[in-house]
Amino acid sequence: MKIIIINGPNLNLLGTREPEIYGKTTFQDYFSQLQFKHKEVELTFFQSNVEGELIDKIQEVGFDYDGIILNAAAYTHTSVGIGDAVKAIKTPVIEVHISNTFSREDFRHQSFVAPHSKGIVIGFGLHSYDLALQAFLE
Template identity: 65%
Template sequence: MKIQIINGPNLNLLGTREKSIYGESGFEPFLKELSSKYNSVEFSYYQSNVEGELINKLHEVGFSYDGIIMNAGAYTHTSVGISDAIAGINTPVVEVHISNVYAREEYRHVSLMAKNCKGIITGFGLKSYELALQSFL
């Protein structure tokens, strides 16, 4: 099984930014643990702060992977382009968020992507990614 994980803006700062919201761990150590726990899954990881690069990655993998786990960060609430890219590919996408977006600012309560995703997992820290993975297994 091939799973692509895509992280959007500012998620390269995990482990250093707003630790009370996003936790102490960087993403790479978490991914290493996840990969060893699910060694039958082939993981690919991509992170970008640039909206168009995220869209390009969706187009690149959206016809050949078994699943995409995507945390689009702030673009979740603003990007029609990412939403349209998800609608245009065959690979199912699960939207994830580390924090509980519904316990935060009101503008974070709206996802432009959600209608085109298989589901949404929010608020379980980095465990949100593992829960998304389990939906594909």
């Protein structure tokens, strides 16, 4: 099984950015743990702060991967383009958020990705990625 995690803006700062919301673990450290736990999966990840690069990656992998775990971060709430990219591909997408976006500012309650996703995992910290991965494995 071939799964990619695609992370959007500012997620490269995990471990230092607002640790009270996002925790103190870097994504690279967490990703290594996830790879070790799920050795049966060809698991990769991509991160960009640039909207167009995220769209390009979604289109690149969206026809031959078994699944995409997408945390579009702030672009979730603003990017029609990312939502359209998810809608245009064949690979199923699970939208993920580390924090509970519904307990935060009102603008974070809207998602342009959710209507085109297989499902959503929100608010379980970095464990949200593992929950999404388990959904693909079942």
